[in-house]
Amino acid sequence: MKDIEYGIFMPVSSGGWIPSSTVPELDGSYAYNLEVARLSERLGFDFTLSQAVWRGYGGPSRHFDDNLESLVTSGGLAQATTDIGVWSTVNTAMLHPAIAAKMVATGSQISNGRTGLNIVAGGNRTSETQMGIGLDLDNSTKYRRAAEWVEVVKALWTESTVDYDGEYFQLKDCQSDPKPVGGVPQMICAATSDTGLAFVAKNLDxxxxxxxxxxSVVAIGQRARRISQENGDNLKTYCVFMIVPGDTDADAQRRIDLYNEGRDLVALERMAREWGAVSHDSSAHNPDNEGWKDSTAISTGTVAGSPDSIAEQLADMVEHADIDGAVFIMPDFIDDLTVLGEEIVPKLVANGFGRVGA
Ligand SMILES: Cc1cc2nc3c(=O)[nH]c(=O)nc-3n(C[C@H](O)[C@H](O)[C@H](O)COP(=O)(O)O)c2cc1C
Structure with a gap:
C-alpha cells in the first residue's frame, strides 16, 4: 500500500470522453471548468490537468468539437484557486520550446508554483494534419524531437542564456526570464509505446x-515500471480512469446502457481510425478492420458500479499496476465528481491508498 496523487482530467473539450447523444451535456466552456476546478479543490484533489486538442470528431454529438486551449485555461484556473495543482498540456510538435517556457513561467507566477506540464510528442492526427504538422514523423523521430524540446525548455528555465544547435531546434543567445516560481515544474508525458516510455523515463518525471x-492497465503500468527501472527508476505513473458511479452496480450499468444507446458512430469511426493507427495497446481499436462498428460510446476500460465497487476495482488496479497517480474522467463533472471526492476516494484512503497531498 502507498500514498497516491489524485487528479482531475478537466472537461475542456465538449462532450467529455463519451461520444454519445445521451450523456449529460458537457459544453467544454471555461465557466464549467471553473466550477469543476473549484469543486476539485474543495474536495481535496491534488491537481487538475487539461488536454491539448485542436479539433473534434464531429458527428451528431459534436464530440470534442469545442476545445479550450490548455495553457490559457490553466492561467484562469490558477487565479481562481489557491491550493490545487494546475497542470497543462503542450504538444511539442506545435509550440516552440521558448514560447512554452515563457508561458509556463508566467503561469507559475499566477499559480504561485502550482504549475505542472504534461507534454505530448505528437500523433494526434485529427488535430495536426489540419495544420500540416507531424505528417512525416515516425515514432522514434517524434520522440527525438521531444527530447530536444525538453532539453531546451529546461535550459531556458535554469540558465541565463541558451545556445542550442539541435536537429530540430536552434537557439542563439536565447533568454527566458523570469524563471518559473518553484523551479522546473513537474513534467509528465502521455505515451504508451516502448520508445515513448523510454523517452519519458530518461527525460521527465x-x-x-x-x-x-x-x-491492460496492469500490463501498461508494469511495462512502464520495468522501462523506468532500466532508465534510473525515477518515473511516476499516472493512469486515467473513466468512472461511472451509481447508487448500486445495477444503477451504474443502467447509466452505461443509456449512454451506449446514444453512441455517435460518426465520431467513433473517426476516433477509431485515428487512434487505431497510433495505439500500441493491442486491445485498442484497429483501423484495418471494421471493429469500430461494435464500439461502445463508453470506453471498455470504464470503472463502473456503486462507490464501494468502484473503490475496490481502483484499489486492485492501482496496486497491481503499481500506479502513483489516478487521474479521473466521468460523465458529469459536478455530481459524479462529488461522489468521487466524498465517497470513493475516502474508501481508497481507508484501504491504504492515502493522498500524497494530504
Ligand atoms: C492519457 C492520454 C492523454 C493524451 N492527451 C493528449 C492530448 O492532450 N493531446 C494530444 O495531442 N494527444 C494526447 N494523447 C495522445 C498522445 O500524444 C500519443 O499520441 C499517444 O499516447 C501515443 O503515444 P506513443 O506513441 O508513445 O504510443 C494522449 C494520450 C493518452 C494515453
Whole structure:
C-alpha cells in the first residue's frame, strides 16, 4: 500500500470522453471548468490537468468539437484557486520550446508554483494534419524531437542564456526570464509505446496512460515500471480512469446502457481510425478492420458500479499496476465528481491508498 496523487482530467473539450447523444451535456466552456476546478479543490484533489486538442470528431454529438486551449485555461484556473495543482498540456510538435517556457513561467507566477506540464510528442492526427504538422514523423523521430524540446525548455528555465544547435531546434543567445516560481515544474508525458516510455523515463518525471481493461492497465503500468527501472527508476505513473458511479452496480450499468444507446458512430469511426493507427495497446481499436462498428460510446476500460465497487476495482488496479497517480474522467463533472471526492476516494484512503497531498 502507498500514498497516491489524485487528479482531475478537466472537461475542456465538449462532450467529455463519451461520444454519445445521451450523456449529460458537457459544453467544454471555461465557466464549467471553473466550477469543476473549484469543486476539485474543495474536495481535496491534488491537481487538475487539461488536454491539448485542436479539433473534434464531429458527428451528431459534436464530440470534442469545442476545445479550450490548455495553457490559457490553466492561467484562469490558477487565479481562481489557491491550493490545487494546475497542470497543462503542450504538444511539442506545435509550440516552440521558448514560447512554452515563457508561458509556463508566467503561469507559475499566477499559480504561485502550482504549475505542472504534461507534454505530448505528437500523433494526434485529427488535430495536426489540419495544420500540416507531424505528417512525416515516425515514432522514434517524434520522440527525438521531444527530447530536444525538453532539453531546451529546461535550459531556458535554469540558465541565463541558451545556445542550442539541435536537429530540430536552434537557439542563439536565447533568454527566458523570469524563471518559473518553484523551479522546473513537474513534467509528465502521455505515451504508451516502448520508445515513448523510454523517452519519458530518461527525460521527465512521470508518464500518463490509460487502458482499455483492468488487465491492460496492469500490463501498461508494469511495462512502464520495468522501462523506468532500466532508465534510473525515477518515473511516476499516472493512469486515467473513466468512472461511472451509481447508487448500486445495477444503477451504474443502467447509466452505461443509456449512454451506449446514444453512441455517435460518426465520431467513433473517426476516433477509431485515428487512434487505431497510433495505439500500441493491442486491445485498442484497429483501423484495418471494421471493429469500430461494435464500439461502445463508453470506453471498455470504464470503472463502473456503486462507490464501494468502484473503490475496490481502483484499489486492485492501482496496486497491481503499481500506479502513483489516478487521474479521473466521468460523465458529469459536478455530481459524479462529488461522489468521487466524498465517497470513493475516502474508501481508497481507508484501504491504504492515502493522498500524497494530504
Ligand atoms: C492519457 C492520454 C492523454 C493524451 N492527451 C493528449 C492530448 O492532450 N493531446 C494530444 O495531442 N494527444 C494526447 N494523447 C495522445 C498522445 O500524444 C500519443 O499520441 C499517444 O499516447 C501515443 O503515444 P506513443 O506513441 O508513445 O504510443 C494522449 C494520450 C493518452 C494515453
Amino acid at each position: 512521470g508518464v500518463l496512460f490509460e487502458g482499455t481493461s483492468r488487465d
